[in-house]
Amino acid sequence: MTIDTPSHPPLRRTPVSDQAQSFGLTFQGRLHGALAHRLGVDILKGVYAPGQVLPNEIDSSSTLDISRSAYREAIRILAAKGMVESRPKAGTKVTERKRWNILDPEVLGWMFETEPSEDFIKGLFELRLITEPAAAELAALRRTEAHLKQMDAALDVMETETLATEAGRKADLEFHDALMNATGNEALASLSHSIGAAVAWSTRFKQRSGPLLRDPVPDHRRVYDAIRRQDAGAARWCMESLIRMALDDTQRTMKTQLIEPRG
Amino acid sequence: MTIDTPSHPPLRRTPVSDQAQSFGLTFQGRLHGALAHRLGVDILKGVYAPGQVLPNEIDSSSTLDISRSAYREAIRILAAKGMVESRPKAGTKVTERKRWNILDPEVLGWMFETEPSEDFIKGLFELRLITEPAAAELAALRRTEAHLKQMDAALDVMETETLATEAGRKADLEFHDALMNATGNEALASLSHSIGAAVAWSTRFKQRSGPLLRDPVPDHRRVYDAIRRQDAGAARWCMESLIRMALDDTQRTMKTQLIEPRG
DNA sequence: ATGTGATATAACTCAGACAATTGATTGTGA
């Protein structure tokens, strides 16, 4: 009857008990990673609120039944992502939400594990609508033959695999990655990579709930063609259209409707 | 005569020697943080190349003369930022540059410690030119009186302090932060916060090298006024102009000229 | 070539101790 966090699957691969091992497949190989994951998700869910201080290392590690080292390493990970802050005597406290690196790919992934708020999804798509069309425009201006080849290959895979398979989603990511490389802008590429990964996560949602969706390949192909012929304006427009389609699909699968994007 | 990394200031506050303690003020309070900092900068500088595996924990910690715990925690931090990857038997290796979270505020800060490449600076401003005008537009549409009040207050401080003082730069950040809050888009705010912090760093550069610069307050004031009267178009335009000014200043202070932004 | 198993090497985890930092408390003097 401690103040423990409630009802979590075990962190550690239970070596002995053969009982229901299908518990949660959430735990990655490393213990510190698994704990960081769990705590991160809990913070995002609000189980630990900003400003709240976590139980001290000794208590935490003992109630979790892991060593202090493993616990501390987990905390280091969260601190590196701006989600907690530790000081001697003061303890480890959850930082204000503003300081969280929510664009960190891992954090974004955690976000999508607990169905994220509509506002957040909307914001993410809004950001995509700002950056990706601009990226497509830059890509049209700067792409090389090598970039085109990468994008074309990814499109072929998407076409045969569809977004229902893991390979298909991977190809989707590869397409966008190649596009981002073509922009020649490292920061932009990093940003889009993070968002892309998150959106891929949400694509999995979409596939799961709604059985069939509009075929995304033609939209992608249009973007590709515009970039190929170095038509920056068309690239921008096609990309914007593509994202609006995706937003539309996503909205359709969420129970309540999101507010419509700025006209 | 080990394979140690060359010529670094000591990680640890040398407690005994009163000799030249003005060594490097680089070391923060915590040992693991200081080491993560050092390694992070070294990776960004290319001292450790992507794909390269670091010496194992035992060797590393002993040559650095710190405990394995501290070393491991430093590595956890870097791993959390996507810069290294550890696996049993394989060791800890530097990941490919693509996977680094260069938009992480801390990484961005490290970047600016070793004078970053012109391409990188250019890319950062390009990203600003994409996101911040759009953000200003959104802010114009969604701002509340509270947001206006925050921005106004920040502007007042900027006016009296100028960018030469720490308080002035802080006020600059606060202005942009308030603006980002006004957009109501958390992801966008997070992105701009990171970039803003990095740009503030570079502002310090500018101040140091060139003694006097154009007064930035009028430009900011124009953005503020546009947002106040909910003129989205003007807000976008003024913000774009502001960033181009900043880019211009930055370019002027860098030895070689950056290539001009897309026409 | 391809798959299978042993082996060595690295990270991973643990336990317990001590050190360093710092928020809070108490005491002191004006």
Add this chain to the structure above:
DNA sequence: TCACAATCAATTGTCTGAGTTATATCACAT
């Protein structure tokens, strides 16, 4: 009553040394 200095105690930080686990590599058999 207030401001400031010394003390205390709680918490993180660091260290050491040991055992455990995962896995890349290599030898071997198929």
